[in-house]
Amino acid sequence: GDSVTQMEGPVTLSEEAFLTINCTYTATGYPSLFWYVQYPGEGLQLLLKATKADDKGSNKGFEATYRKETTSFHLEKGSVQVSDSAVYFCALRGSGGYQKVTFGTGTKLQVIP
Amino acid sequence: DAEITQSPRHKITETGRQVTLACHQTWNHNNMFWYRQDLGHGLRLIHYSYGVQDTNKGEVSDGYSVSRSNTEDLPLTLESAASSQTSVYFCASSAPGGNGEQYFGPGTRLTVT
Numbered sequence: 001g002d003s004v005t006q007m008e009g010p011v012t013l014s015e016e017a018f019l020t021i022n023c024t025y026t027a028t029g030y031p032s033l034f035w036y037v038q039y040p041g042e043g044l045q046l047l048l049k050a051t052k053a054d055d056k057g058s059n060k061g062f063e064a065t066y067r068k069e070t071t072s073f074h075l076e077k078g079s080v081q082v083s084d085s086a087v088y089f090c091a092l093r094g095s096g097g098y099q100k101v102t103f104g105t106g107t108k109l110q111v112i113p
Numbered sequence: 114d115a116e117i118t119q120s121p122r123h124k125i126t127e128t129g130r131q132v133t134l135a136c137h138q139t140w141n142h143n144n145m146f147w148y149r150q151d152l153g154h155g156l157r158l159i160h161y162s163y164g165v166q167d168t169n170k171g172e173v174s175d176g177y178s179v180s181r182s183n184t185e186d187l188p189l190t191l192e193s194a195a196s197s198q199t200s201v202y203f204c205a206s207s208a209p210g211g212n213g214e215q216y217f218g219p220g221t222r223l224t225v226t
Contacts, residue, residue, distance in 0.1 A: 032212045043203055043217035044156075051212050089155065093213025099144045099163065100171075101213050105155035 002027045006090045006104035013080055013111050021075040021088055021107050023064075029095030033057075033066055033073040036089040038106070044089060047075075080111045115140040119204050119218040127226055132191040134221050136204030144207040145187040146215065147171075147179065149200040156203065162187055163209070194225045 006023040013019060025031065032051045036044040048057030053068035062077045073090060090104040117138040126132050138145065143164045148156040158171030160179040168179050176198060178190045191198055201222050205215040 034214065036217075041219075043219045044205075044215075045217065046214055049212065049214060099207055099209070099211075099213055100146075100158065100161065101207075101215055103148075103156040105153065 002031070002092060002094050002102045004090050004092055004102055004104035006088075006107055009087075009106070009108040011107060011109050013109070015082055015111055015113050016079045017111075019075070019077040019080045019084075019109070021090075021109070023073045023075065023090035023104060025071050025073065025090075025092050027071075027092055027094050027102075030068070031092040031094050033064070034091040034093070034101070035062070035064055035073070035075050036091060036103075038087045038089065040086070047088070080109070082111045082113055085109055085111045117204060117206055117216055117218040119202075119221050121221060122219065123222050125224045125226060126194050128194060128196060130194050132194050132223065134189045134191075134202055134204075134223070136187050136189065136218060137185055138204075138206045138216070138218075139185065140206055140208070140216060141184060142206035142216070143184065143209040145181070146205045146207075147177070147187065147189045148203045148205065149173065149198075150203060150220075151200050159189065159202075160187075191223075194223075196225050199223060199225045 003026045035047040037047045048059040050057040050066035087106045146161045147159040162181040204218040207215045
């Protein structure tokens with residue numbers, strides 16, 4: 001079945017540091033890929049998405065590129081801020097036409113001033 | 114603005130009691146989902162529905178039930194609460210035929226004593 005593997009956290013960075021959170025997936029066909037963010041005490045919200053190979057999703061300075069050849073969708077940001085501290089989830093929706101989404105276990109990011 | 118709400122936000126109950134968590138969305142989405150979030154497991158799907166009168170089991174459905182009598186609501190019932198069901202519960206919805214993007218509620222923190 002479908003699965004998502006993302007790097008274990010927590011990740012602690014200083015403000016303005018470069019961020020990479022690795023995500024790889026297993027799925028048949030061409031799934032849609034997502035990054036969601038969860039701020040403390042809140043539900044998840046979509047950060048960015050990519051629906052086909054080589055697509056780059058971007059939002060709020062975050063980027064991720066859909067790499068079919070390496071089955072990866074790594075999240076990057078050039079300069080993190082304290083306000084980026086949150087839990088980040090990589091997720092996929094399979095290509096079989098159904099609407100279920102498979103989530104990774106989440107990576108907690110803490111940015112210190 | 115459209116939204117998805119959950120109630121209560123916090124609940125403490127005793128082992129063996131029946132508990133119902135409410136989820137209401139005004140997106141007019143056909144698809145609705147219930148997840149539980151536990152440390153180390155990320156989000157796990159409990160039940161989901163693709164429309165009125167449709168319900169399906171997810172990966173961790175034992176001890177839970179749902180019913181869908183209208184588009185807006187998908188209540189989650191714990192038939193006989195157990196300590197293992199202490200968790201944070203999230204409801205989500207998505208549009209039919211879309212790329213799978215889900216909209217999440219703020220969550221319900223349930224403690225079973």
